[in-house]
Amino acid sequence: MDNSTHNGPERLVQYLDGELQGSDKEKMEQQLAVDAFLKQQYESLLLTRESVHYFGLKEKVAGLHSQMMKELATPVVKLKPARRMLRYVASVAAAILLVAGLFFAYTFFTLSSDKVYSANYKRFELSTTRDGGVGETASEKAYRAGNYKEVVRIHDADEDHTPKGEFLCGVAALELNDNGKAIKCFNEVLDANKNTTEKILNDEAEYYLSLSYIRNKEYDKALSLINKIKDDKEHVYHEKVSVKLLRQVKMLTWR
Amino acid sequence: MEVIRNFPDSELVENLKSGQRMDESIKAIYRSHFESLCWYVMNNSGSRQDAEDIFQEVVVNFIDMVQKDKFRGESTIKTFLFSLNRYTWLNELKRRGRAMVREEKYERGQERVEMDTSHFIDDREGRSEVLRIVGELGETCRKILLLFYYENMSMKEILDVTDYETEQVVRNKKYKCLKQLEQMIMEKPFLKETLKNLLHG
Numbered sequence: 484m485d486n487s488t489h490n491g492p493e494r495l496v497q498y499l500d501g502e503l504q505g506s507d508k509e510k511m512e513q514q515l516a517v518d519a520f521l522k523q524q525y526e527s528l529l530l531t532r533e534s535v536h537y538f539g540l541k542e543k544v545a546g547l548h549s550q551m552m553k554e555l556a557t558p559v560v561k562l563k564p565a566r567r568m569l570r571y572v573a574s575v576a577a578a579i580l581l582v583a584g585l586f587f588a589y590t591f592f593t594l595s596s597d598k599v600y601s602a603n604y605k606r607f608e609l610s611t612t613r614d615g616g617v618g619e620t621a622s623e624k625a626y627r628a629g630n631y632k633e634v635v636r637i638h639d640a641d642e643d644h645t646p647k648g649e650f651l652c653g654v655a656a657l658e659l660n661d662n663g664k665a666i667k668c669f670n671e672v673l674d675a676n677k678n679t680t681e682k683i684l685n686d687e688a689e690y691y692l693s694l695s696y697i698r699n700k701e702y703d704k705a706l707s708l709i710n711k712i713k714d715d716k717e718h719v720y721h722e723k724v725s726v727k728l729l730r731q732v733k734m735l736t737w738r
Numbered sequence: 739m740e741v742i743r744n745f746p747d748s749e750l751v752e753n754l755k756s757g758q759r760m761d762e763s764i765k766a767i768y769r770s771h772f773e774s775l776c777w778y779v780m781n782n783s784g785s786r787q788d789a790e791d792i793f794q795e796v797v798v799n800f801i802d803m804v805q806k807d808k809f810r811g812e813s814t815i816k817t818f819l820f821s822l823n824r825y826t827w828l829n830e831l832k833r834r835g836r837a838m839v840r841e842e843k844y845e846r847g848q849e850r851v852e853m854d855t856s857h858f859i860d861d862r863e864g865r866s867e868v869l870r871i872v873g874e875l876g877e878t879c880r881k882i883l884l885l886f887y888y889e890n891m892s893m894k895e896i897l898d899v900t901d902y903e904t905e906q907v908v909r910n911k912k913y914k915c916l917k918q919l920e921q922m923i924m925e926k927p928f929l930k931e932t933l934k935n936l937l938h939g
Contacts (some may be wrong), residue, residue, distance in 0.1 A: 485816070492917070493913060496913055496916060500886075500893045526925060527920055528916070528920060529937060530923065530930060530934065530937060531916060531919050531923055531933075531935035532887050532916075533919040533933050533936050533937045534868045534870060534871070534872050534919065534929075534933055534936075535883045535884060535886055535887040535888060535919070536870035536887055537798075537802065537865070537868060537869070537872075537936055538868070538869055538873070538880075538884070538888075539887070539888025539889070540798055540801055540802055540871055540888070541798050542884070543760065543764070543888075544764060544794055544797050544798045544801070545794065547761060547764050547765060547793045548768075548790070548797075550765075551765060551768040551772070552790055553770075554768075554769075555768060555769070555773065567781065590888075637851050657875060
């Protein structure tokens with residue numbers, strides 16, 4: 484140290500305490516930058532001050548600690564091993580329930596009539612005729628050609644009101660996104676079959692009518708038909724009605 | 739009657755940093771977190787007394803970290819305290835030579851999270867020694883140093899709460915006490931590392 488640091492330790496403590504100002508402070512900082520011994524002394528003081536700070540903090544917390552221990556004196560229950568195991572099992576079960584709940588919530592909120600309809604609708608296919616279509620009606624020909632507007636036009640022009648004509652009108656209306664028309668046509672098929680022994684396309688009409696109701700958001704009517712199909716093992720579409728479809732329509736009724 | 743209140747994490751951290759409403763903030767930490775952290779220790783081979791001691795140590799270290807900007811709010815205070823508590827308790831168990839293998843395995847899984855803070859609270863014995871040495875300082879010296887360096891009181895304020903005649907006398911006394919403590923610490927070179935860790939993290 485040079486002469487400027489006469490009374491060095493005191494000056495250093497003043498610097499530590501933030502009591503040096505202006506040129507005195509600058510001078511000390513310059514000395515610290517070049518004087519390794521002085522710097523070492525300063526660091527030693529910093530560590531000493533740190534020890535006081537840590538002790539003070541410890542004292543502060545200790546003072547409040549005993550006070551808080553009295554306030555929080557309620558005993559904490561120590562779990563026995565069996566209870567601990569039970570707790571782990573309960574935690575796992577809760578986690579599974581949570582995941583299941585989240586999955587259910589996701590399914591519930593993302594479910595829509597269109598989704599259910601699309602997942603279960605498949606265009607009705609007319610059976611192939613051996614005569615190359617010679618004996619087919621105009622509705623059948625138009626349907627086979629995918630000309631759904633023509634199928635509906637023929638129906639509406641009173642040219643084909645047979646159960647098959649009504650049925651094809653219903654499916655064509657579904658293809659044209661005309662739910663109301665489809666519902667009307669399929670109901671015509673069911674009405675026509677009511678008083679006959681030979682039920683023409685009855686099962687098919689019931690299934691497609693249920694899908695029409697789903698897309699038209701008439702879930703109660705759809706559910707009634709779906710349950711009927713599910714309960715009837717002889718029904719042509721019995722296998723098509725899955726538990727999943729039933730569950731989804733039920734969920735749609737809750738919304 | 740004391741008003742009991744909880745602070746949001748950000749306000750609590752701000753209070754601890756600035757030293758404002760310190761008592762209220764520390765009490766809020768106890769009220770919000772003691773029970774769950776105590777539960778952890780007591781259900782991992784510890785007694786109620788162990789849990790209390792560990793919690794006190796955790797709170798001291800947490801506040802110290804906050805005041806040195808080592809807690810940056812990347813996790814909640816609750817998560818951070820839980821991590822400190824677990825680390826400190828496992829450390830204590832190891833010191834006692836009966837650490838549980840299961841907990842060690844669990845601890846390894848948490849290694850990444852805790853490595854960030856472990857260096858700060860390692861060397862518990864060194865810290866105890868620091869406290870012991872400051873405690874060994876005469877009562878008058880300890881009081882003056884604490885008032886000045888911990889409570890941040892001015893010489894004039896210290897003069898008001900002590901029996902000294904002038905500020906200069908207080909200043910001289912404080913200087914002597916600081917040098918005395920410095921000497922006591924420097925007689926134990928290993929404490930330099932402990933204090934460096936405390937100071938710089």
